[in-house]
Amino acid sequence: MKFRSVMIDAGPMREFTNIVSTISKLSKECILRLSSDQIFFIVCDENSGPAPPILWCEIPQAMFFSEYQLIGLDDDHKDIYLGLTSDRMRSMASEVVIRASAEGRLTLQIKTDMAKVSTRFRDLRVESFGETQNNEDTSRVCCCRVDAKKLSMFLSADMISHNRTIASVVHKKLVVLCLHTDENVKLQCFISGIVY
Template structure:
């Protein structure tokens, strides 16, 4: 197996570093899948064995890399799957914001490594200096590849475009000081509501006039926990109760120059957050619903 990629453009390098930083906040470990066309970062629930990913990120290599070469096991099995510490990679990429180039390659040292060679400008002369990081990786055997396929999810009941991620994260972080769970409600009329309820207080924040990408209603609320709002047709509203910390971690992606972010809800069961950028990076986060 062989892999070598080079990045020389400042914008894509900065975005690549930001994406890896987001991933490192969601999980200590991740898997990098290398294909001819894309780099995929995959995160599963920690300490839970083989499970569907909670995060799926795809990066088109042509938009980021000036050079890209890879060779898999054979013609039939061309991909490469590497498991490693996401924190190690994120820390190694911190200097990309001022770097001139990044070279990544798969090497064999005391163990298999993802080697990063970062060319940095010198502060004292016209010359450059090279910083090298060796990140130990585990090559995932072919028999386990199916554990890292893109998740199959049911058709969502509603998909709605989100407002500013920074504004949402500020709201969620304030709610997290009072409770660990938040209810996300979305209506076919373009309203998104974040709700929490404690013994001491009931708080909700509503965003209006949002674009609805799809609605598969009507929604059955025969066992609903939510309260009906005045003059609101509940058959056109769905919700899901989720972990506020996981939601906040995804919203820290506000540091990425997003094109748009869409929230899709499978009523009471699942929230899918999908962020896309101008460089065609697609970052999906799957947060399971909390049901009592």
Template sequence: MFFSEYQMVGLDDDHKDIYLGFGAANLARSLVTLKSAKSLKMKLTKKQCPCLTLEIEMISIELPPLKQLRTTIDRMRTMASEVVLRASAEGRLTLQIKTDMAKVSTRFKDLRVEAFGGPIDHSDSETETQVNEDTSRVCYCRVDTKKLSIFLSADQISHNRTVCSIVHKRLVILCLQTEENVKLQCFISGIVY
């Protein structure tokens, strides 16, 4: 009734049923991000014990070279403890800080967008809108500058690409893929006032 596609595999032909019990409140907290998700995959996995794994696909934009990005963030970090990351469906990434004395923005354009599930609202947009930009096609999140800088120091690891996914106003997910097909993921919670 809820899922259009599913696959169930039991231990053998006699034991085909799989039972799963969990607290509905815990699942509800995990699914808050679905408002801006492109897709959801639920899997029953076994880590140290049975575990329900949720794979949620969000806006994904390929980042510019990490060394360049790290230099920019390290300079911003000397001025402000928080940075707003803003990504558009058109392939623009904006990093913005605000202080009492200045507002500083750095923009990267023509970045590859893998997926975009736009946000629900922009009633309190924190960043300036570019001319003729459709705000329904923009996601942003305010994060700790130091935490972002720590992830970007991974530029020393030999890698193919780095992708940034943003859950509007809530979370930034950074994924670095190495040449050996190993993925390093970092989840940075959004700062909400």
């Protein structure tokens, strides 16, 4: 089975995030069903055993994704089903790899035995791209592995109205995230890198 999708436009991203946030507040567990033309979020009563769903959300994939590729198990089993526990990266893995490139790309990625999940942002403004003391070739890409819970804590601050978000990545050592509000308030989060 394989699944890959790309979401580019800010409007659909916001709407998709709002849908997922709403569902996550209603239930800790959810079934995600991926089909060729629709995405379904299905919530069943936690204590009822096999029963009809109490929530069914149907999303036409073409309205949200610029690219959408799905390969099922075989011709008789084309859809993919995933069980999710409270639709976040920190629930799937304990660590997130953050990559920033000189070309203005930012990637958040997790890996498990079952899946690799990436969130990518393109065409971002790069204010500076420095060099490291140990002479590693970071002229094009910097990356840092961080604790998923700490990153999630910052991402939940997205509810604060802000006009700018800055991410600074010190290769393999530190990620600094900062929200700027219209009232000139800065909210900063410092996440040390995990080194093996």
